[in-house]
Amino acid sequence: MPRYVVTTKAVSNRDLIIPPGDANARSDAYFTLREPARIISFQPHMHYRGKSMTLEAIRPTDGRPELLSTVNRFAWDWQPTYVYETPLTLPAGTVMHVTAYHDNSAANRVNPDPTAAVGWGDRTIDEMNIGWLDYFYIPEDEFAALQPE
Amino acid sequence: MSVAARVIAFVGLSAVVVAAQPTQPIYLQYDGFVRNADNSLTLAFGYYNLNQVDVTIEAGDDNQFFGGAANREQPTVFLTGRHRFACVMVVRSDSDAELRWQVQFAGHTSVTTDRVLDPRYALEAASAAKIVAGLDRTTPPEGVCTAAPPR
8 A cells, every 4th residue: 555645636617718809817726635735746737828827725724825836928838747846735624726817819829719708628729727736645643743843 | 673684684685686687798609610421510609608697688689690691590598607519500511601600798799700610620529429419410400500409
């Protein structure tokens, strides 16, 4: 039995709607960690109209969002996975918040059709707003041991 | 009832009334096309109703197609939320596919793209299978939205 089991989670919101011509269409997605966890990596995934994506952690203790990562010049044809140098340690009940922005304006040079309203779909001409997370849960005692003195 | 209770009741009632007013846009979306074996085309259109309630827009100036017949038995009741493939239509030729669907609602005009046959709008296999599954392939009604669209 392995000590840790890594899960890949797509934090996304399929109710995505991007109006025609909107240069800054925002969508939000959430995922709650059921147990203490360590976050290994973050990968924004969007299509032609992807503009930027951020990842925040909202801890249950104080409810304040903490910015973990931001990719502010997203390129649909270059989607690296950002691996944290040291996995982030977060308590149970932390809400992972992904904020995505899409640019459906004519100013977006790779936009295939700024006249179209765009929603979730598999084709590249459709859109997605996935924040891929790799994480694993850890026991409470291990979480406590990882806290700064 | 105390004054405070009346105020709370009024505010609560107002909130319900405001929530029920359909003031948000309806966005139409061209979902894509399938090239059929006989070289005809199956087109699919959908919509997003951003309101919390269903909206009715009768066929006419506020709900019409451009490019040939204006009334193509398109949806007139727009259910809340997103509805892909709400109108699935078979057309005989590429020139018949030069269609745009437009609705006007809540001061907002939405019209589908004119890039109907852009190869990037070709439906992927799973969606293509959905939209042709409900069609009578022997004598499909041409140029009009079919009934009972698949979801």
